[in-house]
Amino acid sequence: MHLIWENTIKNLVLLWTGDDFKGLDEGTGSYRLQKSVWDAIGLATASSGSTIPGLYGARPPNVAADHTSTTADSWSFWTLYIGPVLLRRKFTEAKYYDHFVQLVKLLLTCLEFNVIVADINKLRDGFAEWVKKFEELYYQYDPLRIAICPVTIHALLHIADSIIACGPVWAYWAFPMERYCGLIRPAIKSRKHPFASLDRFIVECAQLMQIRLIYQLDGDPATSISKPQRKSAAGFRSTLYPTSSLLAPSKPGMPDNIILNKIAKCLATRYDKSGDIKAVKQCLDKAKITQWAKIRIDDGDTICAAAMYASADTDRRDATYARYEVLVDIYANRRRMEPQYEAETRYGRIQHLYSVQIPPNTALELESPETLFLAGITPCDIDATHAHLDIHYYAKESRTEQFVDADCIQCLVGRVRDGTRWAVIDRSGALSRAVYIPDA
Template identity: 75%
Template sequence: MHLIWENTIKNLVLLWTGPFKGLDEGTGSYQLPRSVWDAIGVATAASGSTIPGAYGARPPNVATDHTATTADSWSFWTLYIGPVLLRRSFTDSKYYDHFVNLVKLLHKCLEFSFTVQDVDSLREGFVQWVLDFEDLYYQHDPERISICPVTIHALLHIADSIIACGPVWAYWAFPMERYCGLIRPGIKSRKHPFASLDRFVVECAQITQIRLIYQLDDDPGFALSKPHHETTCLLPPSQQDRPEPAILRKIEKCLATRYDMSGNIKAIKRCLVKAQIVQWAKLRIDDGDTIYAAATFAAADTERRDATYARYEVLVDINAHRRRVTPEYKPETRYGRIQHIFSVEMPPCAELGLRTSETLFLAGITPCNILASHSQLDIQYYEEESKTEQFVDIDCVQCLVGRVRDGRRWAVIDRSGALSRALYIPDA
């Protein structure tokens, strides 16, 4: 895969941004004005503030910062940022469509498992992409043969490599490169570098064992988890101040739906008076994504990368506008900003059918008003967020997402794909 990020993608960029190996566009029109590519570089660097740190290092300015454009950064730019920022950049959309077809194939390559049909589809896709590359850039002109390096031909062998060796994630070079980057600072002696590395590796292993034996973590003893919220835990700092009335009313509305008491909100109010409500700063999903509540997010801290946006799943009554029709629910994927995170310890309450206390985790979200989606990739676009905060069960929150500014709109970057989507199984 490194050949793709370090060669194929870089060569495409060179074709788009100027003479490649002394060749002009020929009969094509694929070169971008310098001002356009500079704007793409600036937008790429700016996206670092709205793409969470969990997604990787800050994207560099691909137009000017050549020393920071590693295989890892080119990989992320190609799969997520490039399809957003290159849209409407070419005078002829066929070049953008050709790039998007490559992105689709690369996403397919990075899947965890493959069927025989998947590999066949991948093989056919790369064959067609190479044929289109020859039409668009090589233009079947022997004088332009240098536009077709061996790395273009290598794409035709990816499917065979998957059959022979398995999915590419099992043997690509990223883990080894990152490990080398981890241990390189351990070299303290030019005369005995390997002894320095040995000591550093042993010390890292010892620290890991100490953390495991004594159960140390980043937030020892302060995280809150409950058995019925198996995938989520709440992280400090926390505070027990009573929410302001406007927030409390929204929590009441959420609980009325949960306990099927929409027609008796007063009962919810009576029980909620005795409840212990704690506000939390963060939530963590499956020991992976950590999402911050915007209410605790320091907007003035320009160095902090925004990790307050998430994808979440809700059940929507498709008959909600028809009063006398039995509710029929269907799952719906939404995106929004986590504004508040609360744990609500409900006391025993006969009116709600609670014989024992119950602790609920709730997230207050301002939904993004999705306007459109990319026709070929799983990229959603919105301009504004709803001004109304909605509270949902925290298990509805599926993953952390990032955003890239695209003119007046925002593009939502979701790296999880279909592999992590929640499945709704109706009760029998």
């Protein structure tokens, strides 16, 4: 895959920007971007680091100016997530953008955890069509422009066969090897005999690994090969939420009346007491309510509550937006129809996170205490979706905060600014890909 990120993508960028790609001009095409346009894309890429959570990876560099920081990993992230957003409507002809998006779709299929036979057939046909289109758009069937077709373009035609022979590409791509080289490089203690230092370090690591396996010492920092990492706090848990935990800092105490009324409305729906809000409020008077700063889903995505963080902190990478699902009555506007609920996927910003510990209550038909996790969310008004990729656009956010059960929260999402609108990047859906995580 490095041949794609370090060669194919870079060559496409050189063609688009006209940075002396082997002394060739556009020929009969019109694929070059103006310098001001590419510079703006570079600045937008760098600024997107503030609105893309740190869990998504390192801050994206300015692809137009910071060439030293544009590694294979950064080009991979830019190609799959940021490029489809920032390149939209930037070419004078849409066929160049559509050609790029087709490549992104094929690469996303390559990076899936499981690849079935039907996917391999799509990859084989898809890459063949993409290469033919590449020759039409850039090579233009002109022998004098043959330099535009390096061997890395031809190599795309062999990806499907490589997957049949070796499995999905994430199982043998170069990122794990790069991470491993980064792990063993500090072990070089002698400039005169570097390989002896490496050999000794690798042998000692193997010995420690065997000791850990024989004596079941997994997780013991004393036998950890890499640097011991500080374990994060387990957080506050509830038996009703086995996959979620609320994380500090926390702030106990009753919220203001506006928030309290919204919590009561949410609980009234949960306990089917919509006609008796007063009884729910009386129950909340005896409940223990605590505000929390973060929620962790499945010991993975950690989503922050915007109300607990100062907005003036410009260095913080925004991790307050999430994808969540709610049940919506499709006959809500027809009072005489029986309610029929369907799950609806939404995106929004987490404003508040609360734990509500409710004691036994006859009005709510609670025989034992319950601890609920509630999230206050301001929804994004999604008004468009990319035709081929799982990217959603919105221009406005609702000012009305809605409280939902924490189980509705699915995952953390990022955002990329696209002019006057925002593009929501959801890595858990169609844009999901394999990510290398080194051993602890």
